[in-house]
Amino acid sequence: SGSGSAAGEEPAEAIISRFQEYLRIDTAHPTPDYSAAVKFLLSQTLTLEKLRSQTLEFVPEKPLLLLEWRGSDPSLPSLLLNSHTDVVPSEPSKWLAPPLSASLDPSTGNILARGSQDMKCVGLQYLEAVRRLLARGFSPLRTVYLSFVPDEEVGGHDGAKLFSESEIFGQMNVGVVLDEGLASPGEEYRVFYGERCPWWTTIRATGPPGHGAKLYDGSAAENLARSLENVMRFRRSQLDRVKSGEVAEGEAISVNLVYLKAGTPTPTGFVMNLQPSEAEAGLDIRVPPNADTVALERRIAEEWAPTSRNMTFEFKEKASVNDKFGKPLITVADSSSPWWGLLKEAVKKAGGKLGKPEIFPASTDARFFRELGIPAFGFSPMANTPILLHDHNEFLNKDEYLKGIEVYESIIEAFASYNEHAKDSETRAEL
Numbered sequence: 023s024g025s026g027s028a029a030g031e032e033p034a035e036a037i038i039s040r041f042q043e044y045l046r047i048d049t050a051h052p053t054p055d056y057s058a059a060v061k062f063l064l065s066q067t068l069t070l071e072k073l074r075s076q077t078l079e080f081v082p083e084k085p086l087l088l089l090e091w092r093g094s095d096p097s098l099p100s101l102l103l104n105s106h107t108d109v110v111p112s113e114p115s116k117w118l119a120p121p122l123s124a125s126l127d128p129s130t131g132n133i134l135a136r137g138s139q140d141m142k143c144v145g146l147q148y149l150e151a152v153r154r155l156l157a158r159g160f161s162p163l164r165t166v167y168l169s170f171v172p173d174e175e176v177g178g179h180d181g182a183k184l185f186s187e188s189e190i191f192g193q194m195n196v197g198v199v200l201d202e203g204l205a206s207p208g209e210e211y212r213v214f215y216g217e218r219c220p221w222w223t224t225i226r227a228t229g230p231p232g233h234g235a236k237l238y239d240g241s242a243a244e245n246l247a248r249s250l251e252n253v254m255r256f257r258r259s260q261l262d263r264v265k266s267g268e269v270a271e272g273e274a275i276s277v278n279l280v281y282l283k284a285g286t287p288t289p290t291g292f293v294m295n296l297q298p299s300e301a302e303a304g305l306d307i308r309v310p311p312n313a314d315t316v317a318l319e320r321r322i323a324e325e326w327a328p329t330s331r332n333m334t335f336e337f338k339e340k341a342s343v344n345d346k347f348g349k350p351l352i353t354v355a356d357s358s359s360p361w362w363g364l365l366k367e368a369v370k371k372a373g374g375k376l377g378k379p380e381i382f383p384a385s386t387d388a389r390f391f392r393e394l395g396i397p398a399f400g401f402s403p404m405a406n407t408p409i410l411l412h413d414h415n416e417f418l419n420k421d422e423y424l425k426g427i428e429v430y431e432s433i434i435e436a437f438a439s440y441n442e443h444a445k446d447s448e449t450r451a452e453l
C-alpha cells in the first residue's frame with residue numbers, strides 16, 4: 023500500500039501530531055475556516071489511493087468533504103461515518119492554554135483544544151482507522167463513506183441537512199450511520215440511539231403601557247411573568263424526574279429561559295419609569311422522541327402563551343419527533359438490530375464496553391439521517407473523560423484518542439464486512 027509502514031509500526035507521536043494539526047485549524051464560529059480544514063483532510067488521504075474524494079458545496083464557502091472507500095459489493099447498503107468540522111467559539115482568557123494550541127501536557131498526556139471532544143477527535147479517528155485497515159490489506163464488502171460536514175453547531179441546515187436531501191446522498195444508499203456521542207467519565211462508552219428535538223420557542227406578551235408607579239392589571243410584563251412562573255414550575259417538575267432517577271436526562275423535556283426582551287433602552291440602560299407594552303422571552307425546549315407532543319403544544323398554547331393574557335408564540339425551530347414514515351426518530355438498539363449487535367461486539371473485541379443506549383440530550387446531525395429512516399448511532403469513543411464539550415479547557419487524553427482508533431478499526435471492519443444474506447444461506451444450507 024502507499025502508506026509505507028504497517029499500521030502497528032507507526033509511532034504514536036505521528037498519529038498524535040496529525041490530531042494536533044487538525045485541532046489547530048480555526049474552524050470556530052462565527053468565521054470557521056472550512057477550506058483549511060478540507061485542505062488538511064485531503065492532504066491526509068494522499069497516500070490512501072483507494073479513497074475517492076469529492077468536495078461538495080451545497081452552500082458557497084461551506085465545503086463538505088466526502089470520501090468513498092468502495093466495497094467489493096457496492097450494491098449493498100453502505101456505511102457512513104459522519105463528523106462535523108466546525109467547533110463552537112471559546113473564551114481564550116479562561117483557558118489554561120490557548121484553545122487552538124492543542125498543547126499536550128507531558129505529565130498527563132492530555133491534549134487541550136476546542137474540538138478535542140466535539141468532534142475533531144472522531145473525524146480523524148475514522149480516518150486513522152481506515153488508514154490502518156488499508157495498511158493491513160482489509161477489503162470492505164460494503165462501501166464505506168466518510169463525510170466531513172460544516173455548520174453542525176449552527177443547526178446543520180447548510181451542512182448535513184442539505185447533504186441528506188441531495189441526489190448524491192440518495193445514490194450512496196446508506197444503510198447505517200455513525201455520528202457523535204458524548205465523553206463518559208466512567209469505564210463504559212456511552213452510545214445514543216436517538217436525541218431530543220429542539221423546539222426553540224418565543225413567547226410574547228402585550229399589554230397597556232403605563233407610568234412606572236401605577237399598579238394595574240394586565241401589563242405586558244405581568245402577562246409574561248405569569249407565563250414564566252408556569253414555565254419554571256414545569257421545568258422543576260422535569261428536573262425532579264431526572265434527579266429522582268425516574269428518567270434519564272435525555273428522556274425528560276427540558277425547557278430553559280435563554281433570553282428576555284422588554285423595556286425602552288437608553289444609551290446607558292433602560293427607561294425606569296415606563297411599563298413596556300411588549301415583552302418577550304426565548305425558550306430552548308428539547309423534546310424526547312417519545313414525548314406527548316400534542317400535550318406539550320397544548321401546554322405552550324394554553325399555559326405559556328394564552329390568548330387570554332394577550333400572548334402569542336412562535337417556533338423558531340421545531341424539529342419533528344417522527345421520521346418520514348411517522349415513526350419516532352429512534353434507531354433500534356436491541357438484539358433485533360444486526361447493527362446494534364455488531365457495534366456491541368466490535369467495541370468489546372477492541373477491549374471496550376458500551377453502556378445502555380441513551381437519548382442524546384442535545385441535538386446532532388444524526389437526526390437528519392434518522393429522519394430518512396436510516397439507523398444512526400451517536401458514539402464518540404471517550405471513556406474515563408469528563409464531559410467538556412462547549413466548555414472551557416476541553417481536552418482529550420492521547421491514550422484515549424489512540425484507543426478510540428482501535429475501537430473504530432474494529433467497528434468499521436465489522437460493519438463493512440456484514441453480509442445480511444450470509445445467515446439466510448447458512449440457514450438454507452442447514453434445511
Ligand SMILES: CSCC[C@H](NC=O)C(=O)O
Nearest residue numbers: 174175177220384385386
Ligand atoms: C438545532 S441544531 C443545534 C445543534 C446543537 N448541537 C450541539 O450542541 C445543539 O444546540 O444541540
Ligand SMILES: [Zn+2]
Nearest residue numbers: 140141174202
Ligand atoms: Zn458536535
Ligand SMILES: [Zn+2]
Nearest residue numbers: 140175411412
Ligand atoms: Zn457541539
